[in-house]
Amino acid sequence: MPLPPLTLPPLTLPPESCRLQPLEHAHALHAAFYREAHWLDVEQEAVFARSWQLAAHADSLEHSGDHVVGVIAGKPVIIVRQPDGGLAAFYNVCRHRAGPLAVCDGRGARALHCKYHGWTYTLDGRLRAATEMQDAQQFDMTQIRLPRVQVREWQGLVFVALSDEAPPFDDVFGGIRERIAPIDLSAMRFAKRDTYRIACNWKVYVDNFLEGYHLPFVHPGLNKVLDYRAYDTELFTWYSLQHSPLRNNDGIYGDGDAFYYFVYPNIMLNITPGRLQTNRVLPDGHGHCVVEFDYYYTDDPDVQARIAAEQAFSDEIQAEDIGICEHVQQGLASGSYQAGRLNPKRESGVWHFQNLLRAAYAQTHG
Incomplete structure (x- = not known):
């Protein structure tokens, strides 16, 4: 459905802050986008509402x-x-x-009942009953429906988009399923969720995910498992892919490749043999974010046998990422930071993400 017009603060940053930049000349985003609270209001409408958002797994929506x-x-x-x-x-x-x-989530409802005054809707959103409204004049229940939101189911995951201005779903996710074949993400079953509240702007966490440049300095364990020399980033219209062969992993991941997909603006699909880990990065005020890690596995016995070791290793990596991201947020808030140059070889994913943000900011500010 159409969204209301945005009410935005004036753009007080240098005009080039919202201009697209070529990779070889790119600077990081201006620190104000990470430290000034009003930018989150802009992002809720211009970024999150106008994109496809991960909302659920199909396992939670099995039956009518x-x-x-x-x-x-x-x-x-x-x-x-x-x-x-x-x-x-x-x-x-x-x-x-x-x-x-x-x-709260529920199972097997025959209708949707408002928890305030008991109005009742069919499962497809039509008003079926309105408590004690018989005296209301010119009240036609047949004309009352719940406003719909776009929804798509893909590889066992469920996505929604609030705005009709979101890009077509197939344009956003096209090519991922074919690239990871024969892996079938929908065949994996939910194991657990870990939730982290982190003292950094949501974009700091995304920026950090989008480059392997920090692997030798922040993740000594992961740097032994991934082949840094072969670590590569590929860019697509609405997503990027980081991938690397796995090595020396002591049975943590199994044999094969690691695929780290980022789908703009805040979804990660981390795929290793027999496992899908989804990350959803949610702003929690301008200086904090919440990151949800959902783990899914195949029922292969070899995969099941390494779950404990794999999750412990994931906890180690996440603790390292949280530490550096919180320090970066402090640096961005210090008032001393001026946007630095990006590394074209190692930070192309960051550049891609930040250019998509610049485009969204520029549209909102004309």
Whole structure:
């Protein structure tokens, strides 16, 4: 559905802050984008609401009436499995006086009941009953429907987009499934979620994910597992891929390659043999973020046998990333930092992400 016009602060940064930059001449984003609170308001509407957001796994929506609630770009959303097997997504907001249709995930609902005054909707969003409204004049229930949100199911993952201005889903994710074949992400089953609250702007965490430049200095263990000399980054319109052969991993990952996908603006798909780890990076104020790690595995016995070691290794890497990201946020907030040059060989993923952000900022500020 169309989003309301943005109300934005004046652009007080140098004009070049929002201009696209060629890789060989690129500077990092201006520190103000990381430290000034009003930019998060801009990003909620110009970035998150206008992109495809990871919202659920299909395992949570197996049967008719199963539903998942969440907050996307600051807006409450509900996703519902339909009787015909499809999915529908709506704002989780009753058309009466804005009460919630659900306050938690659920299974097998036959209808959606507002938790405030009991108005009832069909699973496809049509108002079916309105409590004690018989005296209301010119009140036509057949004309009242929940506003829909775009929703797509892909490789067992469920995504939503609040705005019709989001790019077509197939343009965003096209090519990933073919590249990782014969891996079938939808065949993997959820194991656990780890959630981290980190004292850095959400973009600091994404920037850090998007380059292997820091591997020898921050991740001594991971640097032994990944082949830094062969570590490569490929860029596509809406996503980037970092990949490396695995080596010397003592049975942590198995044999094969590691694929680290980043899908703009805040989704990571980390794929190693028999495992998918999704990361969702969510702003929590301008100086903090929450990162959700969801782990999925195949039922292969060899994969199951290495889960404990793999998760312990992941915890080690995450602790290292949290430490450096929090220090970087302090540096960005110091007032002393001026945007530095990017390394064209090692930081092309950062450049790609930051140019997409610059384009979004520039559009909002005309």
